[in-house]
Amino acid sequence: MSKVLGALVITRNGDREEFTQDPKTYEPGPTRSTPLGAAESYLLGSRLRAMYMTPSSPSYIAGIKAGVADTHQVHFYSKAGGEGAAIFDSAMALLQGLFPPNPNNKITLANETTIVAPLGGYQYVPVETVEPSYDRSLEPWTDCLAFQKHISDVYASKNFKETAKAAQPFFDTIRDFVFGRPTTLENAWNIFDYINTQLVHNQTYAYRLPPKLIEQARGFADYHEDALFSDSELGGIGNLAGRTILHSILDSLDRIAFNGDPLKFLLIETSYQPFIALFHMLGFTKEYPELAAIPNFASALALEIRQGPGPERLNFLRIRFKNGSDHEFQTYHAFGRKADIPVTEFVYKLENYAITSQKQWNAACNLPYDAYTIHNNTSTTVLTAFAALFFVGVVVLAKFVRKSRANTRTRKYGPVSLPSAGSLTEKGHFLQ
Numbered sequence: 015m016s017k018v019l020g021a022l023v024i025t026r027n028g029d030r031e032e033f034t035q036d037p038k039t040y041e042p043g044p045t046r047s048t049p050l051g052a053a054e055s056y057l058l059g060s061r062l063r064a065m066y067m068t069p070s071s072p073s074y075i076a077g078i079k080a081g082v083a084d085t086h087q088v089h090f091y092s093k094a095g096g097e098g099a100a101i102f103d104s105a106m107a108l109l110q111g112l113f114p115p116n117p118n119n120k121i122t123l124a125n126e127t128t129i130v131a132p133l134g135g136y137q138y139v140p141v142e143t144v145e146p147s148y149d150r151s152l153e154p155w156t157d158c159l160a161f162q163k164h165i166s167d168v169y170a171s172k173n174f175k176e177t178a179k180a181a182q183p184f185f186d187t188i189r190d191f192v193f194g195r196p197t198t199l200e201n202a203w204n205i206f207d208y209i210n211t212q213l214v215h216n217q218t219y220a221y222r223l224p225p226k227l228i229e230q231a232r233g234f235a236d237y238h239e240d241a242l243f244s245d246s247e248l249g250g251i252g253n254l255a256g257r258t259i260l261h262s263i264l265d266s267l268d269r270i271a272f273n274g275d276p277l278k279f280l281l282i283e284t285s286y287q288p289f290i291a292l293f294h295m296l297g298f299t300k301e302y303p304e305l306a307a308i309p310n311f312a313s314a315l316a317l318e319i320r321q322g323p324g325p326e327r328l329n330f331l332r333i334r335f336k337n338g339s340d341h342e343f344q345t346y347h348a349f350g351r352k353a354d355i356p357v358t359e360f361v362y363k364l365e366n367y368a369i370t371s372q373k374q375w376n377a378a379c380n381l382p383y384d385a386y387t388i389h390n391n392t393s394t395t396v397l398t399a400f401a402a403l404f405f406v407g408v409v410v411l412a413k414f415v416r417k418s419r420a421n422t423r424t425r426k427y428g429p430v431s432l433p434s435a436g437s438l439t440e441k442g443h444f445l446q
Contacts, residue, residue: 017321019278038162073318187224257368
């Protein structure tokens with residue numbers, strides 16, 4: 015049995031309220047998690063604990079400290095953009111299952127008093143949130159001009175137009191069940207998400223929705239999202255969501271497998287888009303076409319670093335996927351292989367396609383470096399124009415004030431010499 019040295023796990027958030035995305039820009043709307051979503055994520059965390067932190071498990075990570083979290087060995091990221099609120103809540107619920115309250119989570123004070131954390135040793139495990147305004151690794155598609163062009167190209171393609179024509183009878187049928195939402199293939203994600211949310215949470219709606227409409231809505235949404243968040247080329251713009259998260263994947267593999275780093279378990283809680291791109295980049299969808307789809311809530315993609323047999327002791331990567339709370343982990347093989355892939359080969363095949371910095375993201379999105387501000391998606395051009403107008407106004411006002419003061423002093427005292435604008439006193443303030 016191979017020894018597990020560490021694992022990287024990418025998880026999707028649990029159930030939430032309706033979530034809308036602009037079909038042309040993918041700008042997100044608001045949403046919140048639900049108790050169902052928390053329960054789904056909690057169960058996923060419990061499953062991961064049983065797999066990786068239970069010594070009797072065949073996937074137990076050698077040397078990992080079970081029970082009380084060691085923050086040198088484990089690290090957690092949570093996406094903050096888009097569905098950020100629901101994603102963060104899912105991460106917290108997952109951690110409750112992964113590291114449940116433990117009476118050993120305690121401290122002894124100088125006066126020899128022992129204090130156990132509240133709720134029977136509840137563990138407050140830190141989670142690092144990833145905000146797209148300063149880190150594009152988990153939401154690279156918004157504000158990306160090249161990706162917006164990719165969306166337009168997909169919508170204009172022959173295949174998409176033919177699919178839209180074939181889907182029109184469905185969209186005509188569904189009109190009375192989506193209450194004014196655009197019934198087009200371009201809006202397939204929002205239609206499916208609304209129907210699915212209502213079907214889960216609204217009993218009246220569930221009772222009147224005709225059979226099989228949800229399966230059709232899901233099928234067209236799968237087609238839509240797979241077309242946008244994948245690409246025939248590894249380095250294509252459609253794979254953007256996979257290429258940015260790939261940096262975290264490769265970095266964690268390097269830390270666990272080669273650097274003697276104490277890290278043994280890294281978890282990234284995010285949305286569904288990186289799953290689609292990664293499944294295409296790893297070649298899964300060729301052999302398993304059912305993976306060219308939106309993963310279910312509380313899905314998980316696990317990459318296990320395993321030590322191979324001697325004498326070389328190569329490290330291999332075993333890739334496993336669990337499609338939501340109703341499924342078990344299944345093993346998948348990358349790049350058409352029939353076995354686990356050496357870590358070095360995995361890195362070699364993908365490292366040139368990873369986007370590792372804001373500068374690289376700007377280049378991929380056809381933007382000059384630092385071309386966008388981080389607030390309200392306001393373009394630099396607009397800000398520059400306002401700044402220029404403001405500067406001109408200040409200069410004109412300053413000249414008017416100086417002329418007025420000069421005239422006043424001339425009237426009172428006769429001609430005087432004023433210092434030029436920008437002259438400094440010893441304290442560094444402009445003279446008025």
